Amino acid sequence: MTVHPTTFTDRHIGARNNDAEAMLKTVGYPSVEALADTAVPASIRQQAALDLPAARSESEVLDELRAMASKNQPRVQMIGQGYYDTTTPPVILRNVLQAPGWYTAYTPYQPEISQGRLEGLLNFQTMVQDLTGLPIANASLLDEPSAVAEAVQLMRRTNKKQAHGKIVLDADCLPQTIAIVTGRSSALEFEVEVADLSQGLPDGDITGVVLQQPGVSGKIHDHAALISDAKERGAMVTVAADLLSLTLLTPPGEQGADIAVGSAQRFGVPLFFGGPHAAYISVRNGLERSVPGRIVGVSKDDAGATAFRLALQTREQHIRRERATSNICTAQALLAVVASMYAVYHGPEGLRAIATSAHDSARTLASVLSGAGIEAMHQRFFDTLALKVPGRAADVVAAAESDGVNLRHVDADHVGVSCDETTTGAHLATIAAAFGVKDAGQAIADASAGGAHGFDIEPELQRTSAYLTHPVFHSYRSETRMMRYLRRLSDRDLALDRTMIPLGSCTMKLNAAAEMEAISWPEFAGIHPFAPDSQTAGWRDLIGDLEGRLAEITGYHTVSIQPNAGSQGELAGLLAIRRYHQARGEGQRNVCLIPASAHGTNAASAVLAGMKVVVVATAEDGSINHDDFTAKIDEHGEALAAIMITYPSTHGVYDDDVRMVCDAVHEAGGQVYLDGANLNALVGLAKPGEFGGDVSHLNLHKTFCIPHGGGGPGVGPVAVAEHLTPFLPGDAAQWNVDGGTSAVDQGSASVVDQGSASDRVETPTGVPISASRYGSAGVLPISWAYVAMMGGEGLTEATRGALLAANYVATRLNDYFPVLYTGADGLVAHECILDLRDLTARSGVTAEDVAKRLIDYGFHAPTLAFPVAGTLMVEPTESEDVHEMDRFCDAMISIHAEMEAVAAGTYPLEQSPLRLAPHTASAVASSDWDRPYTREEGAFPLSSLRMDKYFPPVGRIDGAAGDRNLVCSCPPIEEYAN
Structure with a gap:
């Protein structure tokens, strides 16, 4: 029996107490500390524990989030400029x-x-x-x-x-x-x-x-x-x-x-x-x-x-x-x-009605203001007015704000007003009064009652073509039907709420409910990105505090959370390096060294940053080929801008030469970009900013618990050393190509010990990456809550837990699927690569066949064919308990036996349960079953699957046919019926 969890750390880390001890016995280490001490090179280990506030309980953290949220001042948001208030139908919000x-x-x-x-x-x-x-x-x-x-x-x-x-x-x-x-x-x-x-x-x-x-x-x-x-x-x-x-x-x-x-x-x-x-x-x-x-x-x-x-x-x-x-x-x-x-919920008629309502609101306001001598810049508009108020713009905006409405301050002589589906007559009356209209409420009421309704624009600009004609946009008007539609779609998928997702490089860990709770609070969710700073102190306190904690975790001087995906964090970091060299008069430095094993985004980001990519060969053990590395530095020394390294490596190993690589690049005048995609294996044990990195991007949707959402949202903060701080992303609303930003209170970066975001004065002048100062701010409470509830000690325990989980799976499966790359004493970092190539050569069963067969066992497949073709890369994460890891290992061992059966000729490959996987319910129930294995072997390869069996809605998909005949819109309803 394990001890009942008493802290959030106990609830986040899956294997604790007796379970962890059993796993350690399998791996052969007396403690997680000993395991980490062996796996992580001493040359990169941080010397002090993380200097973070002590871990707090879920209720304490939610109380603190409430306190920060209360510092924000929600308003009726009519600023526009690409952002509009909207009503999320509760059935969609909840489901x-x-x-x-x-x-x-x-x-x-x-x-x-x-x-x-x-x-x-x-x-x-x-x-x-x-x-x-x-x-x-x-x-x-x-x-x-x-x-x-x-x-x-x-x-x-x-x-x-x-x-x-x-x-x-x-x-x-x-x-x-x-x-x-x-x-x-x-x-x-x-x-x-x-x-x-x-x-x-x-x-x-x-x-x-x-x-x-x-x-x-x-x-x-x-x-x-x-x-x-x-x-x-x-x-x-x-x-x-x-x-x-x-x-x-x-x-x-x-x-x-x-x-x-x-x-x-x-x-x-x-x-x-x-x-x-x-x-x-x-x-x-x-x-x-x-x-x-x-x-x-x-x-x-x-x-x-x-x-x-x-x-x-x-x-x-x-x-x-x-x-x-x-x-x-x-x-x-x-x-x-x-x-x-x-x-789907509103349908074409509903969307048109919402659009017409927003347009009617704008027309009503324009009519009332025109009657008071205030004219719009344009007579053709949809939902936004730019109104002429010579010399009065600031006063009008301030008057509206004092009555609870945010307007856009265009310039000294113009104010912008954007209507939306939430706009009411009371809002319009408040705005009219701010412009100086007397008895504004009555004026709005009269104009609304007496004015024409519908779209008022030249016929040649009015839409005449049909849209959203597919039945899906006409079938789910009631909440009951919509709720069931969403449930039906959700049931077709395998997500983390049903099973472990053992994806190497992608870190599919727990997204705790307490972490998720605050993001839909209106004090966080209802704030416009261009709202005045006086209304957003809570947001900026949270962001500044999170940036400071991430700086402490990574060992860097400054963090900006603006990049709204890991790829954008890469780009931000490389642009900072590029502009740093240019500022030093070394604009010729444009070569970026990238190991051959790197993820494709590394090279792509370097190209977008204006760099020339030079590939460095990989050695047989997965590390950088030192001879080729040295030759590339000698060849490109004066042009060397940077090297991009993923650490631990893309092969899931702590390479012990990382300091040597960093030192060699620095000696040649280049900068070191340490890709933080695998930070889950470093937090609390080693800081990239202390063992050689000049810049890293982090993946909050990996290490720091923001959920993947089926392919986004993501956040990719960029962390830099002090000399790169001025080149962090600037504010797109303030930035120009010649001079960067100029407003001292608009920066997107915070410096450790600098105080809250609302106090900071440092403003980066780098190239903006996202539309708004803080990128995808809406999901940042998730990571803030995770770090606050774990504390420095808990985060370190999580890293050790991830190492234990990966090495446990590697140990259990190594005799069946050899682990391709290992480091010190045969250990891996937070993930392991299982080599299927010998079995494939003997049986013909491919890694893709294994991925599809895992569906029959109720699992999402590991990462397929990356970074090495013919392999599977597995990352259990610290969140999975030993029972789920054993369930996965049992499935893989069972699949190994099936592969051996194919190799022995028990089944012909093309008629094997592996090649014909996954097995749908309709296939298993078909009266035409003619396969050389039983239905039970196809659908229930392990007896434990008889309860809570997941059946995929479709069998193996023909990808080539889909590419040859590209169709990327909803097919006719008959296709669904069939």
Whole structure:
């Protein structure tokens, strides 16, 4: 019997007390401390315990979160500028955002166990395609400005007519979009011109044009003529469009645009102080194989049933490395599902009604203000007004704020007001009064009662085409039906709420309920990212404290949480290195050394940072090949900018040469980027900033417990040494390519011992990475709560627990599937690579066959074929208990016996339970069973599976057929029926 857990650490770490002792006996060590002391090289061990506040209980931490939340001042948010208040239908809030079956799922690389979330994402794609009038959409991007940057790269890559022209941005684009695109251009050295395109296109060769619909000023643009002119000059066109407005406006695709991008935030996703929010991208035919990120496609399974998968998956899963134009690895899958279900629940009529209501509110306000002599800049608008108040803008904004409404301070003479689905007559009356309208309440009531309702814009700009015609957008109007639809989809998947997800490199650990609780509190979720600092002290206290704790954990001087994915953290860190060299007059340093075993995002991020990738060979033991490393430094010494190292290595081993590698790069004048993807094996034992790193990105969705959400949200903070601090990401709302940011209270970084975020004065001037100062702030309470409840000692115990779990699994399975790479005394770090290649050579059974067969045992597969083809990489994490690890090991040992049976000729390979896996309920129940093994062997290979058996909804999916015949929108309803 184990002792009843008494602390959060006891509840977070799966194997404690007697269970841990039994595991240690199997591994052959007397204690977890002894195990860690042997595994982790003494040369990198930190000398002191983590200097963090003592661990606190769940209730204490929730009380402290309540106290911080109370410092925030929720307002009626009418700032706009790409962010809108919205109502998350409670049935979606409870059954998606707050449901572990949705938020703990992993990216759907194993599609047979991901059919529910794949259908949700396919709904998202169909919604975007229909609303934008373009035939291909992906399954989400990170935020609107970075989606525009992706579209710009897509135009530069695919426009063969004008491959070397400039990119032209309309001046009416969102300011943060202009900042992000110009920031990316500064690294990649292509020309960007910002112009008032109402006056026509500028002179010169143009590769691509970016337009906004409606503009940030609120103006509705008729883009048809401008798009036609751009096409005549050989340019491609991207339109950044508000999805809700497209229920009323002619969509970009019908006006001739090549690409549409934007945000789905106002489709039921809270403001979250800036994120996470699902961006979208859709394209015309012919561009589908250049779309960044993931595309969900429709294929068939081995019985001919309709099945979903990630289409063009090889391109996305194994990013194009040094040939990359995008480093997107995760996106915002969970938030894309929320947005898609918002459309499913409301349907086309509901969305149009919401859009019309927002438009009516804007019209009513414009009418009342016009009667008081206050005119809008534009007479064609959807939901946003830019109002002329010469010299009075600050006073109007302050008056509205004092009465509980936030407006946009455009400049000294203009105020912006953005209406949305939550806008009421009382809100409009408050705004009118702030502008000086007398008896504002009555004036609004009279205008609302007497005014025309419906969309008031020129007929040629009004949408006439149908959208959201698929039955899925017409079938779930009642809460009962919607609840059951969401449950049905969730039941089709294997997420962490049902089973261990033993994914090497991805760290699928517990996302505790107490950690998750605060993110939907309105004092956190309802704050606009551009709200005044006086309203956001609680948020900034939390962020500053979290950044400081992460700095202590990593040994770095400064941390910025702005990057909203691990890939974006990589880019931020490399851009900091690049600008550091340039600031020192060493702009020629542009070579980035990257080991051959590295994840594809490393090379892709280096390319996007304007660096040249040079690959360093890997030695047989998985470490860096020293001879090749030395030769590459000698060859590129004066041009060396950095090396990117993953530590522990991508092979799951603590290489003992890491200090030597770091020292050699520093001696050559370069910087060391230590990829923090595997920080789960270091926290409390070693600090990257102390054993040679100059910069690291962290994955809060790995080490620090933010859930993966089926492929996002993620947060990828960047941590740097003191000399790189000035080059951390700047604020996109303040930044310009020449001078960085200037406002002293707007920085996104905090320094250890600097005090709370609300007190800080240091402002980085680096290239902004995300649309808002703090990126995906909405999920940061999760990591803050985890660190606060664990404390320094608990975090260290978690690391040791992860080492014990990985070595226990490695020890139990090594006689069946040899562990490919080990370090000191045959130990691994937090993960192990199981080598199947000999068995495959003897039996023909592949690692993919094993991955599919694991589904029959009720498991998500380990990481398949990375970093070595023909292998599986396993990471149990510290959260799994010994019973679940034993269940996994028993499954793998049983599969080993099945492989040996194939090798011995018991079954022909093509008719084996491995090659025909996974087994669906319909296959097992079929009267046509003609396989050379029993139904019981197929469905219940272990007797323990007879209770709570998971049956996948589809059999093995034909990926090649899906790629040959790309379909990425909802199939006809008959396909579902069949």
